[in-house]
Amino acid sequence: MLSAKTALVTGSTSGIGLGIATALAQNGARVMLNGFGDVEGALAQVRRFDPEAVHDGADMSRPEQIEAMVRRCESELGSCDILVNNAGIQHVAPIPEFPVERWDAIIAINLSSAFHGMRAALPGMQKRNWGRIINVASVHGLVASTNKSAYVAAKHGIVGLTKVAALENATSGVTVNAICPGWVLTPLVQKQVDARAAAQHIDNEEAKRELLAEKQPSLQFTTPEQLAALVVFLCSPAADNIRGAAINVDGGWVAQ
Ligand code: NAD
Numbered sequence: 001m002l003s004a005k006t007a008l009v010t011g012s013t014s015g016i017g018l019g020i021a022t023a024l025a026q027n028g029a030r031v032m033l034n035g036f037g038d039v040e041g042a043l044a045q046v047r048r049f050d051p052e053a054v055h056d057g058a059d060m061s062r063p064e065q066i067e068a069m070v071r072r073c074e075s076e077l078g079s080c081d082i083l084v085n086n087a088g089i090q091h092v093a094p095i096p097e098f099p100v101e102r103w104d105a106i107i108a109i110n111l112s113s114a115f116h117g118m119r120a121a122l123p124g125m126q127k128r129n130w131g132r133i134i135n136v137a138s139v140h141g142l143v144a145s146t147n148k149s150a151y152v153a154a155k156h157g158i159v160g161l162t163k164v165a166a167l168e169n170a171t172s173g174v175t176v177n178a179i180c181p182g183w184v185l186t187p188l189v190q191k192q193v194d195a196r197a198a199a200q201h202i203d204n205e206e207a208k209r210e211l212l213a214e215k216q217p218s219l220q221f222t223t224p225e226q227l228a229a230l231v232v233f234l235c236s237p238a239a240d241n242i243r244g245a246a247i248n249v250d251g252g253w254v255a256q
Contacts, residue, residue, distance in 0.1 A: 002235060003028030006077040008070065010060055010117065011035045011087025013042040015186030016136060019224025020084055020231050025049035027232050032073045034058055035087060060087040060113040061105060070120035079128065080121045082235055085114035085158070086136040090188050092147045092195070103150045110154035111161070118165055122174070131174035132235045135162050136227075139182045139250045145215070155180075159246045166244030175243050177234055182250030183212060185221040218251030 002024060012021040013035030021042070025031045026049045033042055033055040046053040054076060058069035073080040088110045091102040114135050125131025140148060141155035158178060165176040183189055185208070197207035212219045227249060233239055248254050 001027045001232070002082075005081040005235070006030045006032070006073065006079050007082035007084065008032045008073045008080050008117075008121070009034065009084040009086055010058075010113065012046075012084075013037050013039055013055075015188060016181065016184055016224045016227055017084070017086040018042050018045065019228040020086060020136075021046050021053075022049065023225070023228035023232050024082065024084075024235070025053060027235075029082065029235075030077050032056055032069075032077060034060070034069060061108040063112070063116045066113055066116040067120045070117060073121075074124055080124055081128070081130060082132045082134070083117055083121045084134045084136065084231060085117050087113060088136065088154075088188070090148070090151055090191070092192065094147055095149050098149055106150035107154050107157075110151065111157045114158055114161060118161075118176075122165070122169070125174045126169070126172060129173040131169075133162075133165060133174070133176040134231050134234055135159075135176070135178040137162070137178040137180045137246060139180050139215075139248055139253045141178065141180050141246060142248060142254050162246065163244040170243055173240075175234070175239065177239075177242055177244065178246040179227060179230055179234075180246050180248040180250065180254075181222050181227055182216045182248070182253040183221050184224060184227070186224065189221075212251075216251040216253050217256065220251055222249050222251065 007024045007029040009021040011017040012033040025046045031053045056069040058065035137158045138155040140152045141159040144152045162178040193207045
């Protein structure tokens with residue numbers, strides 16, 4: 001379905017981003033990965049479907065590196081048709097104890113990076129009159145939780161940014177949407193499970209059950225594969241008129 005399309009997925013060496021990059025490649029797109037950690041493992045997974053998949057090591061807190069990555073995608077892959085702004089980090093602490101440096105890093109990586117990526121990629125999409133921008137927000141783009149000030153501020157910000165970009169391109173073939181997952185069991189969430197298990201002297205399984213029971217009525221984690229299927233749908237012609245939406249995939253979290 002996506003052959004002849006190119007996709008850049010930020011933060012795609014792990015978790016949700018890796019799931020999305022894999023599914024886009026599986027559907028025929030040529031893919032550029034980004035992120036730290038197990039780059040070779042991520043490339044090997046995606047190259048099962050796109051043997052020519054490449055990786056760019058841009059630090060998503062650095063605007064000039066983000067712009068250079070988009071330019072590299074355009075020159076090496078021929079275009080940047082699909083941009084998935086997914087890279088993200090978390091820090092959990094009440095506001096008086098929240099380190100200023102963590103606030104700045106979360107706003108830079110979880111919010112500003114999407115602006116810089118869109119700013120670099122939109123002109124090419126507008127010229128070709130086709131593009132898909134999918135911002136990985138969170139249920140925390142729609143509702144709040146305690147101790148996540150920077151994360152909730154960044155995710156509410158990216159939902160707003162998504163709407164502006166969608167409106168600015170509303171009469172074109174470029175659509176911009178956000179997806180808002182609830183709990184997904186990735187390294188980012190496993191850290192929160194570990195912290196809960198340690199604080200309450202409970203095991204990993206009990207900590208996971210408690211985490212889900214607190215917020216996610218389905219009591220099931222959403223999977224990266226489920227989110228990836230939604231991204232593939234948003235890239236399909238059936239989604240041509242979905243614009244500026246923030247779609248929650250959250251087991252009922254926001255329905256409460
Ligand atoms: P993860 O920790 O598994 O993956 C994060 C990815 O971002 C990794 O590839 C990492 O290398 C990359 N990254 C981090 N800092 C970077 C930087 N400075 N530059 C470039 N890459 C960087 O986390 P995940 O759970 O897959 O999260 C992916 C996105 O999904 C995030 O935006 C997160 O906020 C969002 N999200 C996650 C959940 C969840 O429950 N896991 C829920 C809602 C939203």
